[in-house]
Amino acid sequence: MATDAPWQAIALRKQAQRQSRIPSAWLLKTPPLTSTLDVRFIPGTSGILDSHELFITENYDATSLADAIRSHQLTAEEVTIAFCKRAAIAQQVCNCLTEIFFDKAIERARLLDKEYERTGKTLGPLHGVPVSLKDSFNVVGFDSSIGIASLTGKPAKENALLVDILLEQGAVLYCKTNIPQTLMALDSDNNVFGRVLNPRNKLATAGGSSGGEGALVAMRGSVLGVGTDVGGSIRIPAMCGGLYGIKPSAERIPYVGQENGSRKGASNIGLPASAGPIAVSLRDCELFLKTVSDARPWERDPSLAYGLWSEQGSIERQPLLGVIRQDGVITPLPPVSKALDETVKSLRNSGLEVIEIDAPAFKKCQSLANKFFGIDGGNHMFDLLEATKEPLTTWLSTRLRRGTPISLDRLVDIHAQKVELETEMLKVWRDPRTGRQIDAFICPVAPHPVPPIDRWNGVSYTSSFVLLDYPAGTLPVRDFSEEDLNCVLSNSKPLGSWDKINRELWDEKTVDRRIYLNTTLSVQVVAPKLQERRLYQAMSLIDSILQMKSIGRAKL
């Protein structure tokens, strides 16, 4: 790597610019010790937020913030300042931000307060609520460099449609968040902005590709962030942060107006990505999805399906849930299976019917999804990198290389395979004994707990639902416990190479299991295509049962 490669100067400049956008009063007097692994306490001890600001950032979700602003208990301005301060601290301890525009945010919040004062009307359901955005979303006047040097210094001239909608509905935008180089890695690390750290444990991954978003929300530097997901990029960082995250179907929420390092039109022939929320509460996910859907985004983005929030399905009065315990590619490690099992037991104990789903087609999904990710040979991305002689990050360097775009015949073939697999997978939605429709099913988010940095293994549990275009969400179950450390891995024959690598994440020879302490075990909930409300209702039902259980546990 030449020391004078153009990308290096660009990275230094970009980092300096980012640093300069944090008011000096909001800079930490002393950075945390390297040995401090859980940095979530730092906003509380930093002296940068006063007690009111700490209260605002720690005791509200987006829904209650909107309520408090609407009922004049809080002003948009004080809320915005509190979250800008906390986001500034999050950046200093987790490196989770890319573009910072606190000044504009505070100015807008003041304007919103004034207008509300003057008219007595809020702009919309998000009036005054700070919302953070993944770096890929275009915001006028700021780069969408996605951590690639050659894309810096090109401020967006138009907002992404979702950005416009959020603003119209009253949101306050204040920062964009860090991502992995190429957006196709599970750790959010790039040459321009560096690596995002997990605030719960700096040795654990923050996940990706919406890793900055996950870390920022886990720090409560945001309560509601917007990520994108084409392989797990919302659900994985949500799991890493112990948060809620929903990947909608691709035709639901506007994705248009983002930089993602691929050519325009490419998503029409491959697997389209989705935009969706990462949040501290499940109801905030609904607030986001409902607000955006009811703003009729299909009138402005031709790729979207018609459908108000009330027209996005619902669960039955007596819901039937399913559980898929493994995908046939990677057997979940014991604590993952245990959390899933506990969830199923809680649901059944509450009187809910949960049936075991046998989904033999599930194991074909990952390899087919991988074929789609490789159709264009990644040439556009490599061109972008080479323009400033930028190297791949270490993790990607052994996994990516330039390829040849596949032929049209081959493309038709893999689409035919997709149709066949989608059709086969539709069977999972029906109870084979009774013919009844399953309202939603649960399965792992990943076959392992939140792993050490750069060791996320396989995305079969998440990318499959991109291939199938099912809305899917991450739901926290409980924290990993000391007791979980003693789970024993069966010594059956591995299912394949992915499974073998996965077992290393439970092998004391290659991992210190104690890294999993202080991370959250989650499950994934999945609903049929374009039924986001059905997904939300199922998640809400499961979440309420898990919350009751945890209240019960606390009382004992």
Add this chain to the structure above:
Amino acid sequence: MATDAPWQAIALRKQAQRQSRIPSAWLLKTPPLTSTLDVRFIPGTSGILDSHELFITENYDATSLADAIRSHQLTAEEVTIAFCKRAAIAQQVCNCLTEIFFDKAIERARLLDKEYERTGKTLGPLHGVPVSLKDSFNVVGFDSSIGIASLTGKPAKENALLVDILLEQGAVLYCKTNIPQTLMALDSDNNVFGRVLNPRNKLATAGGSSGGEGALVAMRGSVLGVGTDVGGSIRIPAMCGGLYGIKPSAERIPYVGQENGSRKGASNIGLPASAGPIAVSLRDCELFLKTVSDARPWERDPSLAYGLWSEQGSIERQPLLGVIRQDGVITPLPPVSKALDETVKSLRNSGLEVIEIDAPAFKKCQSLANKFFGIDGGNHMFDLLEATKEPLTTWLSTRLRRGTPISLDRLVDIHAQKVELETEMLKVWRDPRTGRQIDAFICPVAPHPVPPIDRWNGVSYTSSFVLLDYPAGTLPVRDFSEEDLNCVLSNSKPLGSWDKINRELWDEKTVDRRIYLNTTLSVQVVAPKLQERRLYQAMSLIDSILQMKSIGRAKL
């Protein structure tokens, strides 16, 4: 053309098989004279249907047939026999059928009657209603040869999903209908089954590609038929037959399980076709769309969007309509503009607001759609034809040839153009002065009236809404009148080669305008993507106003 080419023997065999499936008592004693151009009277004089059967076939639509069967005024059996007889006659005078299964249909109708007698319950909203199908739909035990010799003798082993749904909802299937070779022509002619004739005027085209369907319904050998449309193939034959026809958005009605001469998976990267109704009444189109949507087809076809009929949009209480008078590629001939103008005037006279829409992007749609139709070079189709040494039909022979599949880069490019054009076209849905949404707009179905055989010119007015995936329907306005013959064509400079050819259809040197007498002038109604109910409501409103006007005219 070698006299011993394999396709010729196959065609003879297939035609003999078709003929053998018409009971001899239903064969016309004397075929109509060649000089008889309007053959619609023949069922009435044939002596094959008795007066009750004539009444059944001439005085009901699918909705009232279903009502009459449900209320025990008619049996499914007598209805089915009546329509089988009339379809048999239609075949003999219009050559509109391919596969015939009257015996199975009558057997099923008897079973439906018995079951209804026994249980007091109908199978569904279509209980006992005969429904005809385009040849492309797989029906177990019968070919889906689409008029290609090499595809004959391969009876389907599974029903198309839509076939299963229609059966589950009580429909009686009795025949499949004739199409053009390759499905990519506007006259329905092929080497295996021959050419479909227009029963209103044998010198005028019956249209295509669902031309057999249009002719059969125009003969009232069916009141409700199912066609498919990827360039105008439902809307064009509906216009040729003076009928109603709706092309839904591609993700709405199951298309899966058809033979269309292309490779599996191909529609995922190109323009997908839609299945939809051709019917004698508009409410039958609703019956079809509502019945299929409410059968939850998305649970069985993964390509479909979620959405019950009630979740497919609606018009406003005070609707705002638009009119697009021309597409910028071909100026409509005077009678077409006149019918459109009359429609707009009637709507305005009824107090409806109709605004003029300027849609500069419209003219780019056709050439982009054409790029999509050519992406695979048609090689699969040519292979099918060459397998039996089958030549192209005369009309296609100057228009089709083997090409090379385009590159992936080029494919991405045309998809990028599509996204850009779709986005630009979204502007037509908003009144630029007030910002109000337009509920639906009207425009021509074609730039000319129903033309002579093999002279349909251009499909820009129909294929554009396949490119854009807007639901669109054909609505009959009134019959072409003697007075219309005197319309004068402006002598402005032609817009281009398509426009020039179009003018020849009004030039007495190249056409006898009297061919247009006895054909129907229609308009097209268009709604935004996936809002089929909104389209239906708009069409229904316009139709009721036009009907009132025609009643008014009749009274004068």
